[in-house]
Amino acid sequence: xxxxxxxxxxxxxxxxxxxxxxxxxxxxxxKNYDHLSIIVYTGVGTDDDDEVITLDQATNVAAAGTKxxxxxxxFHKVGDTTVADVSLFTRVTQTAANGYxxxxxxxxxxxxxxxxxxxxxxxxxDNDFDCVQVNxxxxxxxxxxxxxxxxxxxxxxxxxxxxxx
Amino acid sequence: xxxxxxxxxxxxxxxxxxxxxxxxxxxxxxKNYNHLSIIILAGIxTNGSDLVITLDQATTVAGAGTKxxxxxxxHHxxxATALNAVSLFTRVTQTAANGYxxxxxxxxxxxxxxxxxxxxxxxxxDNDFDCLQLNxxKAGATKLxxxxxxxxxxxxxxxxxxxx
Numbered sequence: 001x002x003x004x005x006x007x008x009x010x011x012x013x014x015x016x017x018x019x020x021x022x023x024x025x026x027x028x029x030x031k032n033y034d035h036l037s038i039i040v041y042t043g044v045g046t047d048d049d050d051e052v053i054t055l056d057q058a059t060n061v062a063a064a065g066t067k068x069x070x071x072x073x074x075f076h077k078v079g080d081t082t083v084a085d086v087s088l089f090t091r092v093t094q095t096a097a098n099g100y101x102x103x104x105x106x107x108x109x110x111x112x113x114x115x116x117x118x119x120x121x122x123x124x125x126d127n128d129f130d131c132v133q134v135n136x137x138x139x140x141x142x143x144x145x146x147x148x149x150x151x152x153x154x155x156x157x158x159x160x161x162x163x164x165x
Numbered sequence: 166x167x168x169x170x171x172x173x174x175x176x177x178x179x180x181x182x183x184x185x186x187x188x189x190x191x192x193x194x195x196k197n198y199n200h201l202s203i204i205i206l207a208g209i210x211t212n213g214s215d216l217v218i219t220l221d222q223a224t225t226v227a228g229a230g231t232k233x234x235x236x237x238x239x240h241h242x243x244x245a246t247a248l249n250a251v252s253l254f255t256r257v258t259q260t261a262a263n264g265y266x267x268x269x270x271x272x273x274x275x276x277x278x279x280x281x282x283x284x285x286x287x288x289x290x291d292n293d294f295d296c297l298q299l300n301x302x303k304a305g306a307t308k309l310x311x312x313x314x315x316x317x318x319x320x321x322x323x324x325x326x327x328x329x
Contacts, residue, residue, distance in 0.1 A: 001166075001172070001200055001202070001317035001318060002200070002202070002282045003202040003204070003280060003282070003315055003317075004202065004240035004254050004256075004280035004282060005240075005282075007166070009204060009254075009278065009280060010249075011206055011242075011248045011249060011276065011278055014206065014207075014208045014209075014248065014276050014309075015180045015206060015207060015208045015309035015310050015311050016208065016309060017309075026249040035166055035167070037166070037167070037168040037169065039168075039174065039313065041176070041179075041180060041311055041313060042179075042180060043179045043180045043181060043311075044179075075169035075170075077174075077176075083176050083179070084175070084176055084191035087325045087326070087328065088325075089169050089174075091169075111176065111179050113174060113176055113313070115168060115169040115174060117167045117168070117169055117170075145179075145180040145181060145182070145309055145311075146180050147180050147206050147309075147311050149204060149206060149313075151168060151315075153166040153168075154166060164252065
């Protein structure tokens, strides 16, 4: 699958030290895509500086009407410092909640990849919510470099954009 | 498409300051996948810290027989400091060469994203080369970046991509 041509890959959080401040991702629009895969990717941090990931939804990419988009499923690879040795993802489910705290899987002490899969039907479409933002809270007082990507798939049309309304 | 279930996502370069040293990624095996998409995401650097991207191929994920894998095509989004304003990728082709120097598109002064698409048959399969490594040279000044591999078109469902 030629992702550059068949999907839309968008920068969510440009690589940054996640302890600098809260890390709101850019907004992406699902108006023209049925599915969104959010990939959060982090290096090793320090005990207790676990990433807390949340999602918001809005009616446009300027964040109108922002409200929580609950998370009930997350996939992760968390390496015992070395995520390269982890082959397959672990799927975690939870009661729909405002975010996912990686403390339970020691996100802070390990390299990690998280994938969150979202169908457009999970958003409040009845009220025109079709935009999504990923957020990673300030991890604490120690350095942890991380970033996030969005991959939008199942386009309504070929070659459509995902960063405008 | 549920990437976590239908593809294999593998870390290549854990987010790091690309100026800390040469950035040799982990090896991934395409033995069980027909296609590999490499995604690189980098923050703003300083004039002169343009990324130089190269690929290697080998017969094992331990790097046996390492040799160059030429690049002929790259897709990029390079933002005038703000990558989020760039909608579609720009496709660049070049005569098959050992790498891609982003100096020509002012990577250093911008946020940037690159995708390199590799089919398995681009590797030297006749001689059992089925593993691939991404390399980003030392940036020359502070520039945070990371890279992942998305392997698709699996031979089997749930195929491994980090072992031989």
